[in-house]
Amino acid sequence: MRTSPDSFLKTAVDAARAAGECALRFRDSLGPVRYKGEKDLVTEADLECDRLIRARLQAAFPDHDLLTEEGGALDQGSEYRWFVDPIDGTVNYAHGLPLWGVSIGLGRGDELLCGAVYLPVLDELYTAVAGGGAFLNGKPLRVSANANLSQAIVSHGDFNVGPDGERQRLNDENFRVCARLAPAVQRLKCFGSAVAEGAFVAAGRTDAYWMATSYPWDVAAAALLVREAGGRITDGRGGSWKLGTPSVLFSNGVLHPALIATLNGNAPS
Numbered sequence: 412m413r414t415s416p417d418s419f420l421k422t423a424v425d426a427a428r429a430a431g432e433c434a435l436r437f438r439d440s441l442g443p444v445r446y447k448g449e450k451d452l453v454t455e456a457d458l459e460c461d462r463l464i465r466a467r468l469q470a471a472f473p474d475h476d477l478l479t480e481e482g483g484a485l486d487q488g489s490e491y492r493w494f495v496d497p498i499d500g501t502v503n504y505a506h507g508l509p510l511w512g513v514s515i516g517l518g519r520g521d522e523l524l525c526g527a528v529y530l531p532v533l534d535e536l537y538t539a540v541a542g543g544g545a546f547l548n549g550k551p552l553r554v555s556a557n558a559n560l561s562q563a564i565v566s567h568g569d570f571n572v573g574p575d576g577e578r579q580r581l582n583d584e585n586f587r588v589c590a591r592l593a594p595a596v597q598r599l600k601c602f603g604s605a606v607a608e609g610a611f612v613a614a615g616r617t618d619a620y621w622m623a624t625s626y627p628w629d630v631a632a633a634a635l636l637v638r639e640a641g642g643r644i645t646d647g648r649g650g651s652w653k654l655g656t657p658s659v660l661f662s663n664g665v666l667h668p669a670l671i672a673t674l675n676g677n678a679p680s
Contacts (some may be wrong), residue, residue: 414472416525416540420564423493423632424538426467427530430460430513434498450503450571450578457481460497464515468493473562480628483529489531490519494631494654500604502569509533514606516631521653526632537610537636545613545639545663551583553664554642555615557642560673565592566608567598568622577624584623588647589673591622595673609633612661613640621647627654639663647674 437456444452448578468477469485472493477485479495491517498504502509509532514525530535537552539545545552557563567589573581584645593599600609600617606629609619613636622629631654634644645651647658649671662670 415598418544419472419517420525420527420538422468422471422519424529424536426464427513427515427527428530429467429535430464430497431529433460433463434504434513435512435531438507440506440513441505447577452505452522454501454505455503457501460513461495464495464497464513468495468515469475477604478627482625483585483630484551486570491516492525494518494628496606496626496628497579499606501605503672506663508603510602510604510607512604512606512610514628514632518648518654523631523635523638523654526635528610528632528636530560530607530610535610537632537641539635541611541635541639543634543639547571547614548608552613552636552640553615554612554640556665557618557663560595560666560669561597563596563618563668563670564598564600564616565596565619565621566611566617567592567620568604568605568624569601569603570640576658579637581623588621588623591676593671605629605659609661610636612642612663613637615640615663618666619660621660621670621674622658623647624657625659630654630659633661634659643667644669649675 476489476492496514503510512530517524525540611617643664
């Protein structure tokens with residue numbers, strides 16, 4: 412018997428809330444952070460939250476595959492795979508900045524089924540089930556209706572991310588795109604947490620979010636939120652996007668063509 416999407420979502424929500432509470436408890440006694448790359452931090456809170464979420468998902472769905480940022484992959488040949496970022500925005504978290512969150516998404520093949528994003532400091536829980544809409548603390552979400560690029564609020568991915576050998580190339584791409592976007596939009600932002608920035612597009616707080624590179628655990632839940640809130644997702648050149656595609660553009664949909672043209676230097680002068 413197949414488990415319903417609502418049952419999947421309930422497990423994801425319970426695990427996300429528990430991990431968020433765990434991370435909040437750790438904040439005042441983090442101890443020294445560790446580096447898993449030249450610029451990338453990992454804290455004991457990341458590891459503990461990863462263990463907590465994995466344990467809950469495995470207890471509820473022991474046959475499912477898992478991919479978590481800190482724990483890696485568990486491949487069991489299932490058609491279902493969970494994508495987990497226990498603390499997205501670890502640099503923000505470790506420095507006391509409030510924008511960080513827990514992300515849990517479920518896919519079946521290339522199809523996203525459900526997702527939960529929890530921003531603990533704001534106590535905001537974003538949820539979505541494929542075909543069932545997107546919600547913030549139980550209230551329906553809708554992307555913005557803004558159709559004027561010059562009035563758009565757009566955010567972009569952080570600098571100094573990605574594998575050590577790729578970082579400078581990604582920084583250069585980020586600089587190029589920011590130079591194109593900044594004069595075209597009302598404000599260009601960088602919040603430092605992909606799950607928060609994706610959720611903000613779904614909520615209509617921002618109009619778009621672009622990343623030069625991403626990982627499935629960064630965007631699985633956020634992508635479903637944006638789609639279910641009426642938005643659009645492509646890669647950075649306007650091509651089709653699925654989990655594993657490096658670049659990603661989330662938008663309110665109506666601004667997407669203008670954003671793609673601007674990102675790629677094709678906007679009318």
